[in-house]
Amino acid sequence: MSDILNKILAVKAEEVAAAKASKPLADIKAEAETAMLPRDFVGAIRSKIDQGLPAVIAEIKQASPSKGLLRGRISSSSSASDLTMGNTRDVVIEGFDPAEIAVSYAKQGAACLSVLTDRQFFMGSAEYLRQARAACELPVLRKDFMLDNYQVYEARVMGADCILLIVSAFLLFPYPGEGGTVDPLVRMRQLESLAHSLGMAVLVEVHDADELDLALQLTTPMIGVNNRNLRTFETHLDTTLQLLDRMPSEKIVITESGIKSPDDVALLRAHQVNAFLVGETFMRADDPGVELARLFF
Ligand SMILES: O=P(O)(O)OC[C@@H](O)[C@@H](O)c1c[nH]c2ccccc12
Numbered sequence: 478m479s480d481i482l483n484k485i486l487a488v489k490a491e492e493v494a495a496a497k498a499s500k501p502l503a504d505i506k507a508e509a510e511t512a513m514l515p516r517d518f519v520g521a522i523r524s525k526i527d528q529g530l531p532a533v534i535a536e537i538k539q540a541s542p543s544k545g546l547l548r549g550r551i552s553s554s555s556s557a558s559d560l561t562m563g564n565t566r567d568v569v570i571e572g573f574d575p576a577e578i579a580v581s582y583a584k585q586g587a588a589c590l591s592v593l594t595d596r597q598f599f600m601g602s603a604e605y606l607r608q609a610r611a612a613c614e615l616p617v618l619r620k621d622f623m624l625d626n627y628q629v630y631e632a633r634v635m636g637a638d639c640i641l642l643i644v645s646a647f648l649l650f651p652y653p654g655e656g657g658t659v660d661p662l663v664r665m666r667q668l669e670s671l672a673h674s675l676g677m678a679v680l681v682e683v684h685d686a687d688e689l690d691l692a693l694q695l696t697t698p699m700i701g702v703n704n705r706n707l708r709t710f711e712t713h714l715d716t717t718l719q720l721l722d723r724m725p726s727e728k729i730v731i732t733e734s735g736i737k738s739p740d741d742v743a744l745l746r747a748h749q750v751n752a753f754l755v756g757e758t759f760m761r762a763d764d765p766g767v768e769l770a771r772l773f774f
Contacts, residue, residue: 486650509633515676516616518639535587536756539600543710547760549573575605576612581766583613591618603635639678644688705734
């Protein structure tokens with residue numbers, strides 16, 4: 478079992494409860510229904526692939542539980558020791574500009590953006606998503622740990638065009654629904670259909686064959702394979718390659734995590750994997766978009 482994921486999900490459930498207490502479900506629902514129009518996330522990916530180009534979902538991620546701070550500097554008002562796993566709440570960072578990063582990604586040919594909105598473990602925020610989306614025309618994935626309908630409405634209100642459903646999160650965490658604990662597949666289907674009804678796409682994330690079997694029971698065409706093992710934090714691109722035989726041809730395979738070099742990209746493309754989600758490698762570069770072009774074009 479994955480300790481870090483369990484910890485994140487427990488915090489997430491508390492955050493959702495607090496958000497519901499400060500803004501009731503009916504209010505966020507009304508806001509979601511009048512939010513600005515969604516952008517076509519799946520269409521943006523398909524359009525690159527149809528042109529024979531790699532479809533890159535370029536991530537904006539300030540920090541991660543496995544690597545700590547990825548971009549920016551810790552301001553003198555906070556201490557580096559605050560930045561231990563799961564304790565990023567009070568750390569202030571300078572030199573991290575989501576709008577500037579988004580513009581650079583768009584200019585260099587990204588298909589879509591992914592923006593971390595989890596605060597405690599990834600130092601993300603809804604505000605970063607808003608800033609990034611407003612700065613360009615790319616569709617945006619809200620990268621967070623979704624458990625509850627409420628978060629899907631929230632995603633739309635902040636401007637997200639796509640949400641992430643992590644299969645292992647539903648398997649791990651017995652999140653209560655109406656009338657007790659709800660079956661993981663039932664919960665994923667509920668969140669998927671809600672996202673679709675709000676005009677958003679869904680990226681479903683798997684790490685092994687059993688998770689893939691569940692993911693294939695959703696209707697979304699986008700299957701993400703996370704190359705990172707959330708227990709050990711090790712990444713192996715083989716994780717994606719080993720699942721390819723089981724992928725129906727109508728699905729779009731998105732390889733996620735641990736893509737570091739043009740050779741990694743060439744290996745995956747040689748196996749007809751043409752959609753990529755990349756964060757750390759871009760975040761550590763001076764100009765994230767220029768690094769995107771170096772890896773992919
Ligand atoms: O920074 P990387 O190794 O390029 O990985 C990006 C992305 O795949 C990773 O951030 C990610 C994949 N699935 C997630 C779920 C939650 C948070 C983060 C993630």
